[in-house]
Amino acid sequence: MEKPLILVTNDDGITAPGLRALISYMKDIGDVVVVAPDSPQSGMGHAITLDSTLTAKEVIIDPDNTETKEYSCSGTPADCVKLALQVLLTRKPDLCVSGINHGSNASINVIYSGTMSAAIEAGIEGIPAIGFSLCDYSWKANFGTAEKAIKQIVQEALTNGMPKGVVLNVNIPKVTNTPLKGVKICRQARANWKEKFDKRTNPMGKDYYWLTGEFELLDKGEDTDEWALSNGFVSVVPTQFDLTAHHVIQDLNSWNLNE
Template structure:
């Protein structure tokens, strides 16, 4: 009789809140039985790092036993979320994982936040290398946030990813609203809302009399479209925004070609 082996996909899990973040543990719990899990996360919080990579400093990768009881191999990295993805492939796996999941972030990464997010940059780094990826964020900054709805969304999206023939460079930004089970409406595919942060820098004085500045500000949304991530989150839906890393603006490009191009 021929032996048959059951295929198990390799799922790389990363984040930006650090190896001890509750959001990371909840993401792992949500998908632990869906494949062979390997975790690589920063050794300290890296929120707002965007797509930063470590160039001028050494990098360290240390095995940790935080998820040993689940039979899951995990490492903490001294670098950025993007470093975690690079080192997972080059140092630990020596191959591409089947998919990459990043999160669950403590706080929203909807709209323009996708640009600043270490969570999404880690997922984007995977997608750049041809690994289907998803970043997950919960609209709750509390360390003791309730991740029950977020875990269901993570599992649903992951199962869809593993069960589908995905297009090249697949990448989605998934945000989950802070609502009760009764008020959760489901999952909607949306577009990214056009919004921005309006910063303000408060001038302060340290105990030695030296000036320093503390960044404050507010989030301004001027996009009232019903099909945006911000609007659907407000309505109680988890938003799924397809993201691409090719930032070419073809509309502006067409205008420039017509008006700026000259033969040398």
């Protein structure tokens, strides 16, 4: 039987350790093609390139893995998926996985995430897609702790399929001396970033600003991704890209808009 074709991408760049780990895990499951940004694209959200050209070149990052085709793309994570589906792949992938991101994409972070936007772009095109993130920003993070959960989730997605219009946002807690407690299906926690801009002046006397902030959790529920992560569980949030607030349509229809 033909192996499933898995498109692998990320937002940390094609040389990122998290991506290299995800490639190795996916090789155990199917045929892998990689299309990833040539430089870090964290926080790009669903940006696409409109005012300049895109390039993609085949590269060899891992000399011991020359059987996996890899393309380095000059664009954003969403660009990578678009280019892969429209130009670079010879057949439609059975699954798109994005990550493993260096750092959390739980809660409100999903809005800004290039990792998740790549998965969402695949989902828009009707391809089952999953974004994976490890809650450790270190370039030397131990991604091995996530291997079992990632493979299990991917296998289940390939076996059972995924609902149309939904992609999975998977976050793995940072653990050291204790094993992961399991996997929980969650909702997105209500939270935001309490942001401020640090004003500085460069040697030429010109002011510039550095974005800083603190994560503010506003949700005490025990069914959220943030609760799961803080208690040692992998969080899986089904995420939709239909942004319609369906539950308020009836209320808005009561407005006097046509008089």
